[in-house]
Amino acid sequence: MPKITYVAVDGTARTVDVPSGTSVMRGAVFNDVDGIVAQCAGNAQCATCHVYVDDTTLDRLEPARPDEDDLLDFTACPRRPGSRLSCQLTVTEALDGLIVHLPERQK
Amino acid sequence: MTAETDAQPASVVIVGAGQGGYQTAASLRDHGYRGRVTLISAEDALPYERPPLSKAYLKSDGHAKGEEELWLRPATYYVRQSIDLVGGTVTRIDPAARTVRLGDGSTYDYGHLVLATGARPRTLDVPGAELRGVHTLRTARDAAALRASLAAARCAVVVGAGFIGLEFAAVARESGCAVTVVEALERPLARAVSVRTAEHVTRLHRREGAQLLFGQRVVALHGDRHGGVAAVELADGLRLPADLVLIGVGVAPRTELAAAAGLPVGDGITVDARLLTGDPHISAIGDCAAFPQVRSGKRLRLESVQNAVGHARLVAERLTGAPRAHYDELPWFWSDQYSTTVQIAGHDDGHDTEMVLGDDPDAFSVLLFRGEDLRAVESVNRTGDHLAARRLLDNGGQVRPGDVAAPGFSLKGHLASLGGGTAAAVGRAMS
Ligand SMILES: Cc1cc2nc3c(=O)[nH]c(=O)nc-3n(C[C@H](O)[C@H](O)[C@H](O)COP(=O)(O)OP(=O)(O)OC[C@H]3O[C@@H](n4cnc5c(N)ncnc54)[C@H](O)[C@@H]3O)c2cc1C
Ligand code: FES
Numbered sequence: 376m377p378k379i380t381y382v383a384v385d386g387t388a389r390t391v392d393v394p395s396g397t398s399v400m401r402g403a404v405f406n407d408v409d410g411i412v413a414q415c416a417g418n419a420q421c422a423t424c425h426v427y428v429d430d431t432t433l434d435r436l437e438p439a440r441p442d443e444d445d446l447l448d449f450t451a452c453p454r455r456p457g458s459r460l461s462c463q464l465t466v467t468e469a470l471d472g473l474i475v476h477l478p479e480r481q482k
Numbered sequence: 483m484t485a486e487t488d489a490q491p492a493s494v495v496i497v498g499a500g501q502g503g504y505q506t507a508a509s510l511r512d513h514g515y516r517g518r519v520t521l522i523s524a525e526d527a528l529p530y531e532r533p534p535l536s537k538a539y540l541k542s543d544g545h546a547k548g549e550e551e552l553w554l555r556p557a558t559y560y561v562r563q564s565i566d567l568v569g570g571t572v573t574r575i576d577p578a579a580r581t582v583r584l585g586d587g588s589t590y591d592y593g594h595l596v597l598a599t600g601a602r603p604r605t606l607d608v609p610g611a612e613l614r615g616v617h618t619l620r621t622a623r624d625a626a627a628l629r630a631s632l633a634a635a636r637c638a639v640v641v642g643a644g645f646i647g648l649e650f651a652a653v654a655r656e657s658g659c660a661v662t663v664v665e666a667l668e669r670p671l672a673r674a675v676s677v678r679t680a681e682h683v684t685r686l687h688r689r690e691g692a693q694l695l696f697g698q699r700v701v702a703l704h705g706d707r708h709g710g711v712a713a714v715e716l717a718d719g720l721r722l723p724a725d726l727v728l729i730g731v732g733v734a735p736r737t738e739l740a741a742a743a744g745l746p747v748g749d750g751i752t753v754d755a756r757l758l759t760g761d762p763h764i765s766a767i768g769d770c771a772a773f774p775q776v777r778s779g780k781r782l783r784l785e786s787v788q789n790a791v792g793h794a795r796l797v798a799e800r801l802t803g804a805p806r807a808h809y810d811e812l813p814w815f816w817s818d819q820y821s822t823t824v825q826i827a828g829h830d831d832g833h834d835t836e837m838v839l840g841d842d843p844d845a846f847s848v849l850l851f852r853g854e855d856l857r858a859v860e861s862v863n864r865t866g867d868h869l870a871a872r873r874l875l876d877n878g879g880q881v882r883p884g885d886v887a888a889p890g891f892s893l894k895g896h897l898a899s900l901g902g903g904t905a906a907a908v909g910r911a912m913s
Binding site for chain 2: 397401404405406407414415416417418419420441442445446448449
């Protein structure tokens with residue numbers, strides 16, 4: 376199963392198995408990783424599932440679709456090059472080893 | 483209100499562990515509340531989110547989705563946060579003794595009580611409404627039953643062209659089922675969106691092969707020999723064949739506990755601008771609460787995730803000594819049908835001017851003004867507009883019809899021109 380690493384603001388990292396087909400957001404919620412709010416349940420409506428994808432793993436991702444791109448202009452913490460909405464990142468084998476950094480706040 | 487009733491009660495009991503109840507418990511802990519938190523759930527499930535129930539969760543593509551895909555948090559969260567999840571139905575509130583009683587006879591003391599009881603689907607008062615294959619949709623269990631029915635259905639009838647009925651209709655069409663939607667009024671979503679948006683929704687469903695009948699009332703449901711539904715009879719005598727019927731005629735707020743405790747209720751449990759009921763030790767939030775809208779002075783009862791979450795946060799802040807003067811968050815809502823997203827920012831309580839942005843018939847926004855005042859924005863496949871509208875409306879709606887009429891106007895551009903385009907400034911509108 377693909378492994379995803381979530382790094383909290385204080386630097387603590389947690390690596391969990393996330394089944395292919397679910398989202399990076401679900402992986403966090405399901406494994407009780409703090410720092411993702413996901414108010415709209417993964418519907419690309421709320422931007423409270425913002426993550427910063429680590430530079431070293433950024434190239435594994437498809438670019439954001441237009442609605443995700445729009446939402447990324449409205450995150451609580453500043454948008455950076457690695458900014459993505461974790462609910463829009465579907466886990467596949469290709470994402471094994473993905474590292475995401477959690478922002479300071481989501482709302 | 484005395485400080486004693488508002489800040490840091492020794493314990494908080496929350497009735498109902500849906501979107502609002504869960505959020506109250508979570509926000510109390512986020513704000514450092516150390517007292518006892520008891521979250522009482524009539525449903526045999528961890529707190530979960532309802533929006534997917536009429537959308538992705540209904541689809542049986544690939545793998546059958548389990549309830550855990552709906553969870554707001556896993557079980558470990560409640561243990562870690564010392565939130566006592568109690569299964570059971572509260573049957574009585576004793577406001578004098580400050581206790582609640584559950585169906586099994588157990589009682590819980592409260593310093594503060596939060597009613598987050600939600601709403602229940604209205605049913606149809608016609609013969610045959612109890613036949614097998616006739617569904618309502620509110621809970622994960624309802625959705626699982628509906629999904630199983632849908633997998634075997636060939637023709638579905640949806641009664642009521644509200645959001646839940648239309649979202650189900652879209653999923654049913656996508657799974658190859660014939661669909662007829664019967665609506666008593668002359669258009670879909672009549673209480674929720676403008677005529678222009680409603681007309682687009684009608685076109686969308688017809689284009690996808692659903693039949694939509696307006697101004698039609700259902701008078702009876704007829705069964706087959708085995709007790710399953712077989713046909714829906716309309717007032718004009720027309721009989722629609724159906725092996726699945728979804729009743730989507732709205733919900734009724736669950737006010738009965740509050741009423742029995744002597745609290746004022748109307749269409750919802752009556753609360754003040756700080757979401758307190760007539761009893762200073764009892765709040766009510768979410769779908770079950772009728773609150774005064776500060777901007778209009780009118781009493782509102784909204785059914786949305788934003789509203790339940792917003793209410794919950796305000797109550798948690800009040801109980802941890804950071805009270806806000808009143809609840810005044812901007813309502814917003816979304817609905818997914820086929821690959822179309824309809825998004826609403828603000829609350830339209832009567833408009834006189836509609837202005838449209840966008841030339842694409844399948845992607846536009848409708849700006850609803852009363853006089854010079856922007857009341858609400860409906861966006862069809864225009865998420866950027868919706869987000870900018872949320873920000874603009876949250877800041878008092880600094881858009882005039884004259885601005886919109888100017889060449890090259892866009893909501894995002896307008897927002898930026900007001901100096902409001904920065905991410906940090908937007909945060910409040912998004913939460
Ligand atoms: C199918 C569906 C799709 C939706 N889609 C969207 C959407 O796309 N976007 C959106 O914004 N909103 C959507 N909503 C609305 C949104 O889910 C609700 O507004 C929200 O859940 C309201 O939260 P709540 O806490 O007030 O009530 P609920 O979530 O309904 O929770 C109330 C809980 O209280 C329990 N309860 C009631 N009485 C008692 C008692 N006496 N003792 C113990 N427990 C009790 C109930 O069993 C229930 O579990 C949808 C709703 C449904 C049903
Ligand atoms: S969960 Fe709301 S945008 Fe990702």
